[in-house]
Every structure is written in structure tokens, then in C-alpha cells.
Amino acid sequence: MAFRMPQLSKSVIPMMDRVLVQRIKPMQKTASGLYIPEKAQESLNEGFVIAVGKGLVTSEGKVIPSELKQGDKVLLPAYGGSAVKVDNEEFILFRDSEILAKIE
Amino acid sequence: MAFRMPQLSKSVIPMMDRVLVQRIKPMQKTASGLYIPEKAQESLNEGFVIAVGKGLVTSEGKVIPSELKQGDKVLLPAYGGSAVKVDNEEFILFRDSEILAKIE
Amino acid sequence: MAFRMPQLSKSVIPMMDRVLVQRIKPMQKTASGLYIPEKAQESLNEGFVIAVGKGLVTSEGKVIPSELKQGDKVLLPAYGGSAVKVDNEEFILFRDSEILAKIE
Amino acid sequence: MAFRMPQLSKSVIPMMDRVLVQRIKPMQKTASGLYIPEKAQESLNEGFVIAVGKGLVTSEGKVIPSELKQGDKVLLPAYGGSAVKVDNEEFILFRDSEILAKIE
Amino acid sequence: MAFRMPQLSKSVIPMMDRVLVQRIKPMQKTASGLYIPEKAQESLNEGFVIAVGKGLVTSEGKVIPSELKQGDKVLLPAYGGSAVKVDNEEFILFRDSEILAKIE
Amino acid sequence: MAFRMPQLSKSVIPMMDRVLVQRIKPMQKTASGLYIPEKAQESLNEGFVIAVGKGLVTSEGKVIPSELKQGDKVLLPAYGGSAVKVDNEEFILFRDSEILAKIE
Amino acid sequence: MAFRMPQLSKSVIPMMDRVLVQRIKPMQKTASGLYIPEKAQESLNEGFVIAVGKGLVTSEGKVIPSELKQGDKVLLPAYGGSAVKVDNEEFILFRDSEILAKIE
Incomplete structure (x- = not known):
């Protein structure tokens, strides 16, 4: 998935060592265009640094x-961060040190 | 919304690294002047630095x-800060590092 | 209200970074001299540095x-401090960093 | 009351930054020599540095x-300190920074 | 078991002092090829640094x-770390200082 | 009581800033040789540094x-320390900073 | 008991300031070769540094x-440490500062 x-x-x-992250939403359709039921959607702990x-x-x-x-595409912790809403889109603010890893 | x-x-x-903030009140009327019922008013985590x-x-x-x-217009954390009243207006005092982000 | x-x-x-503060008592009479019932007296989080x-x-x-x-007239936190009595008057000892703001 | x-x-x-303090006992007689019942004796948060x-x-x-x-006559916190008994007299050991204030 | x-x-x-580790799975077959029932499989606190x-x-x-x-083959603590999934394989991210020991 | x-x-x-202490046992006989019942024995928070x-x-x-x-004869805190047994005698290991005072 | x-x-x-320790097992036979029942075996807080x-x-x-x-023969704390198994022998990993004392 591209950024x-x-x-x-x-x-x-973001203030100080905070980063604004947008969580990647789980796929809602298959490649062939079929809708995936919400329960079958895989929860992702990945996001992009905004x-x-x-x-x-x-x-x-x-x-x-x-760093x-x-x-940057990043692995997010299961807990933590402060959820915020800007222009009706959801974001999370993490301390830099809470981000688990970068993915390339 | 202008400051x-x-x-x-x-x-x-404010003492030391504290900032005095006034939370932006949710809109109470629509653009056309209709009153928005309190439940439908969107709670905002935004404020101005006073x-x-x-x-x-x-x-x-x-x-x-x-910083x-x-x-400055700022994103506020959902919890924390010390509520104070000056001239019957409500304000909150935060430590500088509690403020999540600046909005421009 | 003057100091x-x-x-x-x-x-x-006070020892180290402590300050001795006397909380400002809520007004008990109106300007015209009428007594304000205790419930209607506004609780104040203001005090003077002694x-x-x-x-x-x-x-x-x-x-x-x-600082x-x-x-100095100061804004006090809702909690904290150590209450002490000197000559039957009540005071509070705060760490300097607990005082929220100065008022001028 | 003199020391x-x-x-x-x-x-x-006392080890390191500790101070040995003897709490001042509330007056048990009036100036004219009458005994004050224990309930009416005022509890004091004052002591002398030993x-x-x-x-x-x-x-x-x-x-x-x-410092x-x-x-030195001192104002003591309501809680804290380690009670010790020496020669059947009671004392308290505080960290220096727990003492609230000196009285002169 | 080779890496x-x-x-x-x-x-x-991994961000900062984190290490990505893959836990070694307990053996599921004996040397002679018999399947070991899940209950008899020994839980291992060993992993490889990825x-x-x-x-x-x-x-x-x-x-x-x-270090x-x-x-590196490592001894892992019984608790802690953040589980993540990459390409449907399971990994754990630990702070460097949580790893107990290296095995050689 | 001599050391x-x-x-x-x-x-x-002892490792690092630890001190090995032997608690002084309460007197079990009076000066004239009579046994003191266990309940009447005074609990002592005193010990010797070993x-x-x-x-x-x-x-x-x-x-x-x-220090x-x-x-050294010392005043011990009411709580804390690690009890150990050496040659069937009981000792306590304290961090140096937990010892309340020296007695001379 | 020799090492x-x-x-x-x-x-x-061991990583960083950790030490791998093997706890000394309580004696299971008397000097003359009689088995000591498990309840009568004395629990030991002693171990050897591996x-x-x-x-x-x-x-x-x-x-x-x-240090x-x-x-080294050491006195171990009653709690703490991470139990690990290597070659089916049991060991404990402690932070260096958790070890109470050396015995010589």
C-alpha cells in the first residue's frame, strides 16, 4: 500500500518528540472487488507518519x-497514543519512542 | 475560527513551563443560524494559548x-490540566509538554 | 482585593522550594453589607504568598x-499542599512548582 | 515554648540527610494550672530539631x-517520618526535605 | 537448531534500542519423525535476533x-515485548535491555 | 550492650551499598536474673553492623x-531489608541509605 | 560445598549487568547417608555465579x-530474577545489583 x-x-x-500517525485501515474489498465482512478484516498495527x-x-x-x-511506514504499539480528529479524519499522536519499528 | x-x-x-489555554467551544448554531442541540455539538480538543x-x-x-x-491554536489532550476561572471565564493550565500539537 | x-x-x-500561602477567603458580605449564605459563597483558588x-x-x-x-497573588491547585496553623490562622505550604500562576 | x-x-x-525531631507535646495545663482534658488539647505539628x-x-x-x-523549631508534615524511641523518649526521624518550615 | x-x-x-526477535518454536516431531502431542512440546524461551x-x-x-x-540466539524473558505480525509470521519487539542472555 | x-x-x-546488620535481641532476663515473659520484652529497633x-x-x-x-550500633527502620541466615544466626541486609541513625 | x-x-x-546463578540445592542426605525428608530439607538462599x-x-x-x-558463592534475594532452563538444568538470571552478598 502506497503512502x-x-x-x-x-x-x-506535533509538539516536541511527538509524531502524527495515520493508521492503515484494513482492506475492505478483495482484489477482485468483493467486500470483506468486518469480522474477517485483519486488524493492522501499521501506519504512516504524517x-x-x-x-x-x-x-x-x-x-x-x-529517526x-x-x-515513513511504521509498526504501532497495541496501546497508547492520543487519538485526535482533524478535518474529520482520525489520527494518533505518539511519542517518537513509542513507535516500534519502521517498515521499508 | 479566529483567535x-x-x-x-x-x-x-503561568508559572514555569505552564501555558494558559482557552478551550474552543463547540459551535452552538449552524451557519444559517439554527441552534444545534447540545448532544449534537461536536466536542473539540482544540484551544488557544492565552x-x-x-x-x-x-x-x-x-x-x-x-515552543x-x-x-497559538493547539490540540489538547483528552485528560489532564488544571481548570481555573478568571473573571468568570474558564481556562486550563497545562504543562507545555502536555500540549499535543500546534495547528496552523 | 489588596494584600x-x-x-x-x-x-x-519555608524550607527549600516551599512557599507559604494564605488562601483568599470568599466574600461573606455583598458590597452593600448583606451577608452571603455560605453555600452561595464562591470558592476561590487564589491566595497570597506570605x-x-x-x-x-x-x-x-x-x-x-x-519566581x-x-x-504575590497566585492561582492555587485544587489539591495538594500541607495545611498548617500559625497563631490560629490557616496557611498552606506548597512546593514552588505546584503554584499554577501569578495574577497581576 | 523554649527549646x-x-x-x-x-x-x-542521623544518617545522611535525616534530622532527629522531638514533637512538641500539646499543653496539658492552663497558665493558671488547671488540667486541660486530652480532647481539648490542641494537636501540634511543631517540633524541635535534636x-x-x-x-x-x-x-x-x-x-x-x-538548612x-x-x-531549630520546625513545622512538621502530618504524615511520614520514622518513629524511634531513645531512653524511653519518643522521637521522629525525617528526611531534611520533608520538614515544612522553620519557625523563629 | 540453526538460524x-x-x-x-x-x-x-526496529526503532532505537529495540530488537526484532523470532521465538524458536518447540519441536513438533521426534528425531524419528513421530509427532509430539502439543501438551508434551516443551515451551522454549529462546529466539533468534532478526x-x-x-x-x-x-x-x-x-x-x-x-550488544x-x-x-544471535537469545534467552527471552517470560513476559514483555510487543508482538507484531509481518508477512503472517509472528515476531516480538523487545527493548535491548529486556533480553536476558546470548547463547553460543 | 556491648558489640x-x-x-x-x-x-x-555485602554487595554495593548494602550493610549486614544483626538486630539486638530484647532482654530476656532482668538484671537480677529473673526471666521476662516474651510479651513484656521490649521490641528493639537497634542492631550492630557486621x-x-x-x-x-x-x-x-x-x-x-x-558512613x-x-x-557501629544503628537504629533500624520498622520495615524493609532482606533477612538472611548464616550459620543458623539471623541477619538483615539493608541498603546503606535505609539505616536511620548511628548511636554512640 | 565446593563449586x-x-x-x-x-x-x-548474560546481557549487560545480569549474572547467571545456580541455586544450591538443599542437602538430601545426612553425612552418614540417610535421606532427609523433603520437608526437613533446609531451603537455601545461596547459589554459585555461573x-x-x-x-x-x-x-x-x-x-x-x-563485582x-x-x-563466586552468593546470597540471593527471596524474590526476583528470571528463571531459565539450559540443558534441562535450572538457572536464574539476576541483575548484578539484586545479589545481596558474596560468601567466602
């Missing part, structure tokens, strides 16, 4: 930028 | 100023 | 003085 | 001496 | 690489 | 030796 | 080697 940057009416700038904060501010005031950048 | 700086009879100076403290004081006594400034 | 320094028979010197400790001692032994000084 | 140094058969040297440890040892091995010294 | 690198359609890059993050980022922004590398 | 160094068949070397570890290892690898030494 | 190094088919290298990790990695990336080495 589709959501076209939002406003730009969201925006990245400037980085973690250490106790000495130094900024540590994230992540816009468009 | 309207509340005209308070006194100025509130005042910003001088910054986080590190364990070495260094001050780290906030935020007066008038 | 009235309580005339105590002894001086109280005394300030020498400051936070960092893990390196450095002292970080408080607050005697006579 | 009366208890005459102990042995000297107690002995002071050498100070807090920081994570770098530096010693930060206490307190033998004979 | 078999799973052939995944995408590469998973991928290693760039390392722990200290509070000063320094990166501390892991582990791809192909 | 009696227990004659153990092996030497116990052995001292090399000291606290700071997060920078520096060793901070204990205590073999033979 | 008997277990002959394992593989070598176990392997030691390279040491604690500080927040600055410095390695602090353990312990292979063959």
Missing part, C-alpha cells in the same frame, strides 16, 4: 530529532 | 522556553 | 530561587 | 548540608 | 549500540 | 563509601 | 563491570 498524504485544510505540527515534531528536548535543553520523517 | 484574546481585568502569568510561562527550569537551573506563544 | 500581610507573632521560613523558601536545591547542590515573592 | 535539649544517655547521629545528619549525598558523591541545626 | 533468516517481503527496522535498532539514545543524545546482532 | 562480633564459619561481603559493602556505585561508576563501619 | 561448574553444551552470556555479563551500561554509555565473577 497517500492526507490533504488537510490546516497543518498539524508529521514529526522538532524532537525530544533533553533535561539540558538539547533537541534530539526523531522518523513524513511518509 | 479572540479574552479581555481580562488582570493578567495571568499566556505562556517563562519555561521549564532544568535540574541545572537552566530555563528552556516553550508555544500567545495566540 | 494584607498577616501580623504573626513568629516568622515562618513567605518564600530559599529555593530548590538541585542534585548538584545549586540553589534555584523561586515568587512575598505579596 | 529543652533532651538529656540522652547516648548520642543519636540532631542533624551530615547532609544529602548527591548522585555525584557531593554532600549537601541541611537546619540543633535547636 | 534460518526469515525471507520477508519488506525489511523491518533485526537490531540503531541503539539507545541517552538523555544527552548519544547513541549506545546494542546484539542479526542471527 | 559482640559473631564468629561465623564464612565471611559475608559487614559493610564497598559503597554505592553512582550512575557515573563512582563508588561512594558508606557506617563494622561494629 | 561445581555445570558442563553445558552451549555457553550462556556467568557474568559485561556490566551495567550507564546513561552516558560507560560500562561498569560487576562478581564465575564461581
Whole structure:
């Protein structure tokens, strides 16, 4: 699945070491166009990074930028994050260190 | 929605890394002027920054100023913050690091 | 409401980063002199700083003085602090960092 | 009430940043010599410092001496501390930072 | 049991000090080819390291690489880690410091 | 009560900032030799230091030796410590910082 | 009881500041060869160090080697540690700082 940057009416700038993530929705149709019943849809812990904060501010005031950048495909933890709604689309804000892995 | 700086009879100076935020109230009328029943009003996790403290004081006594400034529109966490009342208007004081994101 | 320094028979010197605060009592009479029933009295989270400790001692032994000084009007958190009684007047001792904001 | 140094058969040297405190007992007689019933005796959160440890040892091995010294009258927290008995007299050991304030 | 690198359609890059581990499945057949009933299969707390993050980022922004590398056989803790599924194979992401030991 | 160094068949070397303590047993006879019933025996929070570890290892690898030494009489906290048995005698291992005070 | 190094088919290298310990089993026979019933066997909190990790990695990336080495006889805490099985023998992995004391 390719990255589709959501076209939002406003730009969201995560604070500090937060990243804005959009969870990939499970496939709702098969390749041949048949609808998959909701129960059979596989829940995915994958998402795309939509925006990245400037980085973690250490106790000495130094900024540590994230390893992540816009468009990165990531593995998300099963719990955590703060759900937010922008332009009626759902996003999650995670601390950079909560993201499990990048997928390439 | 544009930022309207509340005209308070006194100025509130948040301590340290705190920011004073006013939550944006959900729309109570439609564009055509009809009243929206309270249940149908969408709860918003957005607010405006009204005042910003001088910054986080590190364990070495260094001050780290906030990324935020007066008038910034922000995404607020679902929980946390200290509710206060000034001139009968409601505000919330958050630690700078609790604010999820800036919206532009 | 103007600051009235309580005339105590002894001086109280808060330890470290503590501040001694006297909560502002809700008005008990109207401007015209009528008594307000206790239930109708508005609870206030405001107080005056009566005394300030020498400051936070960092893990390196450095002292970080408080932003607050005697006579400052402050916004108090809904919880926390240690209630003490001096000369039968009630006070609260807060850590400096627990005070939400200064009001001017 | 003046400070009366208890005459102990042995000297107690608090470890690190601990202070040995003797709580001031509520008055049991009126000035004119009448006994005050126990219920009417006012509970006091005041005490005298009997002995002071050498100070807090920081994570770098530096010693930060206490602000307190033998004979200081102090305001005690409602909870905390370790009760000990020496020569059948009761004392409390507090961490230096638990003491609320000095009274002069 | 020799290390078999799973052939995944995408590469998973653990974030920070995380390591991607594949748990060794208990033997299902005896050496002579008989099936072992599921209850008699021994549960193993061993796994192979599939991928290693760039390392722990200290509070000063320094990166501390892991002691582990791809192909290492490791002892896993009984609890913890985040289960993920890639190409329908099951993996676990651990913080580097959660891994108990290397086996050689 | 004078310090009696227990004659153990092996030497116990506490790890890091631990100290090995032997609790002083309450007197079981009066001075004139009468047995005191167990209920009337006073529980003592006093003990003797039998052995001292090399000291606290700071997060920078520096060793901070204990204030205590073999033979010191100490005030013990009511809770905490790890009970151990050596040569059928009971001892307690405390972190150095848990010991309340030295008695001289 | 002398140290008997277990002959394992593989070598176990504890991660970081972990140590691999084998608990000493309580005596099952008397000196004269009589079996001791299981209830009468004394539970021992003693063990031998089988392997030691390279040491604690500080927040600055410095390695602090353990005070312990292979063959050391140690006092173990009543709780904690991670039980593992290697070649059907039982071992426990402790953080270096959990070990109570060395016995010589």
C-alpha cells in the first residue's frame, strides 16, 4: 500500500518528540472487488507518519530529532497514543519512542 | 475560527513551563443560524494559548522556553490540566509538554 | 482585593522550594453589607504568598530561587499542599512548582 | 515554648540527610494550672530539631548540608517520618526535605 | 537448531534500542519423525535476533549500540515485548535491555 | 550492650551499598536474673553492623563509601531489608541509605 | 560445598549487568547417608555465579563491570530474577545489583 498524504485544510505540527500517525485501515474489498465482512478484516498495527515534531528536548535543553520523517511506514504499539480528529479524519499522536519499528 | 484574546481585568502569568489555554467551544448554531442541540455539538480538543510561562527550569537551573506563544491554536489532550476561572471565564493550565500539537 | 500581610507573632521560613500561602477567603458580605449564605459563597483558588523558601536545591547542590515573592497573588491547585496553623490562622505550604500562576 | 535539649544517655547521629525531631507535646495545663482534658488539647505539628545528619549525598558523591541545626523549631508534615524511641523518649526521624518550615 | 533468516517481503527496522526477535518454536516431531502431542512440546524461551535498532539514545543524545546482532540466539524473558505480525509470521519487539542472555 | 562480633564459619561481603546488620535481641532476663515473659520484652529497633559493602556505585561508576563501619550500633527502620541466615544466626541486609541513625 | 561448574553444551552470556546463578540445592542426605525428608530439607538462599555479563551500561554509555565473577558463592534475594532452563538444568538470571552478598 502506497503512502497517500492526507490533504488537510490546516497543518498539524506535533509538539516536541511527538509524531502524527495515520493508521492503515484494513482492506475492505478483495482484489477482485468483493467486500470483506468486518469480522474477517485483519486488524493492522501499521501506519504512516504524517508529521514529526522538532524532537525530544533533553533535561539540558538539547533537541534530539526523531529517526522518523513524513511518509515513513511504521509498526504501532497495541496501546497508547492520543487519538485526535482533524478535518474529520482520525489520527494518533505518539511519542517518537513509542513507535516500534519502521517498515521499508 | 479566529483567535479572540479574552479581555481580562488582570493578567495571568503561568508559572514555569505552564501555558494558559482557552478551550474552543463547540459551535452552538449552524451557519444559517439554527441552534444545534447540545448532544449534537461536536466536542473539540482544540484551544488557544492565552499566556505562556517563562519555561521549564532544568535540574541545572537552566530555563528552556516553550515552543508555544500567545495566540497559538493547539490540540489538547483528552485528560489532564488544571481548570481555573478568571473573571468568570474558564481556562486550563497545562504543562507545555502536555500540549499535543500546534495547528496552523 | 489588596494584600494584607498577616501580623504573626513568629516568622515562618519555608524550607527549600516551599512557599507559604494564605488562601483568599470568599466574600461573606455583598458590597452593600448583606451577608452571603455560605453555600452561595464562591470558592476561590487564589491566595497570597506570605513567605518564600530559599529555593530548590538541585542534585548538584545549586540553589534555584523561586519566581515568587512575598505579596504575590497566585492561582492555587485544587489539591495538594500541607495545611498548617500559625497563631490560629490557616496557611498552606506548597512546593514552588505546584503554584499554577501569578495574577497581576 | 523554649527549646529543652533532651538529656540522652547516648548520642543519636542521623544518617545522611535525616534530622532527629522531638514533637512538641500539646499543653496539658492552663497558665493558671488547671488540667486541660486530652480532647481539648490542641494537636501540634511543631517540633524541635535534636540532631542533624551530615547532609544529602548527591548522585555525584557531593554532600549537601541541611538548612537546619540543633535547636531549630520546625513545622512538621502530618504524615511520614520514622518513629524511634531513645531512653524511653519518643522521637521522629525525617528526611531534611520533608520538614515544612522553620519557625523563629 | 540453526538460524534460518526469515525471507520477508519488506525489511523491518526496529526503532532505537529495540530488537526484532523470532521465538524458536518447540519441536513438533521426534528425531524419528513421530509427532509430539502439543501438551508434551516443551515451551522454549529462546529466539533468534532478526533485526537490531540503531541503539539507545541517552538523555544527552548519544547513541549506545546494542550488544546484539542479526542471527544471535537469545534467552527471552517470560513476559514483555510487543508482538507484531509481518508477512503472517509472528515476531516480538523487545527493548535491548529486556533480553536476558546470548547463547553460543 | 556491648558489640559482640559473631564468629561465623564464612565471611559475608555485602554487595554495593548494602550493610549486614544483626538486630539486638530484647532482654530476656532482668538484671537480677529473673526471666521476662516474651510479651513484656521490649521490641528493639537497634542492631550492630557486621559487614559493610564497598559503597554505592553512582550512575557515573563512582563508588561512594558508606558512613557506617563494622561494629557501629544503628537504629533500624520498622520495615524493609532482606533477612538472611548464616550459620543458623539471623541477619538483615539493608541498603546503606535505609539505616536511620548511628548511636554512640 | 565446593563449586561445581555445570558442563553445558552451549555457553550462556548474560546481557549487560545480569549474572547467571545456580541455586544450591538443599542437602538430601545426612553425612552418614540417610535421606532427609523433603520437608526437613533446609531451603537455601545461596547459589554459585555461573556467568557474568559485561556490566551495567550507564546513561552516558560507560560500562561498569560487576563485582562478581564465575564461581563466586552468593546470597540471593527471596524474590526476583528470571528463571531459565539450559540443558534441562535450572538457572536464574539476576541483575548484578539484586545479589545481596558474596560468601567466602
